[in-house]
Amino acid sequence: MEKWNQTSNDFILLGLLPPNQTGLLLLLLIISVFVLACLGNSGMTALIFLEPRLHTPMCFLLSQLSLMDLMYISSTVPKMTYNFLSGQKSISVLGCAMQIFFFITMGCSEGLLLASMAYDRFVAICHPLHYPIHMSKRVCVKMILGSWTLGSINSLAHTIYTFQIPYCRSREINHFFCDIPAMMPLACMDTWVYEYMVFVSTTLFLFLPFLGIMVSYGRVLFAVFHMRSKEGRKKAFTTCATHLTVVTFYYAPFVYTYLHPRSLRSPEEDKILAVFYSVLTPMLNPIVYSLRNKEVLGAMRRVWGMFSSRKK
Numbered sequence: 001m002e003k004w005n006q007t008s009n010d011f012i013l014l015g016l017l018p019p020n021q022t023g024l025l026l027l028l029l030i031i032s033v034f035v036l037a038c039l040g041n042s043g044m045t046a047l048i049f050l051e052p053r054l055h056t057p058m059c060f061l062l063s064q065l066s067l068m069d070l071m072y073i074s075s076t077v078p079k080m081t082y083n084f085l086s087g088q089k090s091i092s093v094l095g096c097a098m099q100i101f102f103f104i105t106m107g108c109s110e111g112l113l114l115a116s117m118a119y120d121r122f123v124a125i126c127h128p129l130h131y132p133i134h135m136s137k138r139v140c141v142k143m144i145l146g147s148w149t150l151g152s153i154n155s156l157a158h159t160i161y162t163f164q165i166p167y168c169r170s171r172e173i174n175h176f177f178c179d180i181p182a183m184m185p186l187a188c189m190d191t192w193v194y195e196y197m198v199f200v201s202t203t204l205f206l207f208l209p210f211l212g213i214m215v216s217y218g219r220v221l222f223a224v225f226h227m228r229s230k231e232g233r234k235k236a237f238t239t240c241a242t243h244l245t246v247v248t249f250y251y252a253p254f255v256y257t258y259l260h261p262r263s264l265r266s267p268e269e270d271k272i273l274a275v276f277y278s279v280l281t282p283m284l285n286p287i288v289y290s291l292r293n294k295e296v297l298g299a300m301r302r303v304w305g306m307f308s309s310r311k312k
Helices: 021-050 057-074 077-086 093-126 128-134 137-162 180-186 192-224 230-259 267-291 294-311
Strands: 011-013
Touching: 011 077, 021 057, 021 077, 021 267, 021 294, 057 077, 057 093, 057 137, 057 267, 057 294, 093 128, 093 137, 093 192, 093 230, 137 180, 137 192, 180 192, 180 267, 192 230, 230 267, 267 294
Parallel strands: none
Antiparallel strands: none
16 A cells, blocks of 8 residues: 655544534534533633632642643644534644644543542542641642643653554544544554553553542542431532542543454444543533532632622
8 A cells, every 4th residue: 555745745534523504503512512611621720720718739630620621622622613614624744743642641631630639539538637648739739740741741652653653545534633543544554562552551541540530439438428417428429429420421431442442443433432521521520520619619709709899
């Protein structure tokens, strides 16, 4: 098979939506989700930064989650929207590389950060007296820096290697963004070794943290059932259950896509699953974590009260 010149040819993104009225309606829905995600995550980040009472380990972790979600959804939806509205499907090699780098960085970093947040809740509920020691600001900063650093290094390695692979004349990526599993069928070489490395990376950055989260929340729920206060037990259980639902909503399709053999998946299936972890979850996270956090709700009321008083 002939090879194409990677330095002068663009990739073609086949997209997610059909080029008709139904596709336009679905795009408007996705744009609405995108706007809500941007407003929610940017607002959450600004609120935690400006409100001194929210300068706690859990809120610092939450601010980083919002920042990651903001960058996460921005790495895919704008390009998909532009391609659909303009009728173009091309993406440059540099643009494709940047998409892969930011997407994998945010995906891996968020996986580690969610595990850190689960650990924070575990210590707060199961070992409240030791919380200031185990979740000090220094420990929190290490968790944040570790998530960003490890996610970036892993992403950079995958991005560089992906574009060292020789690709054949077919440049059509059957996806709405540059995703490694969708690009591997275009390679002119046997990629089983690299796909195994993707499997290992997914296990380390997503599957193992997900197991850690499940264990942490499992112990938290066990402690919740032994609470004396019925009201406190109900609130803690609802919070844990809600967080677990969102976490599963994020991890399950991600892990399935990257750990499931290519021969047992279809491109359409991969694209639909990608919508869950790349579009819907970034919108849900600020809603779920803010509405279940009294400190955040209190800060929102204070800030809203300040703005209302100034208008008067």
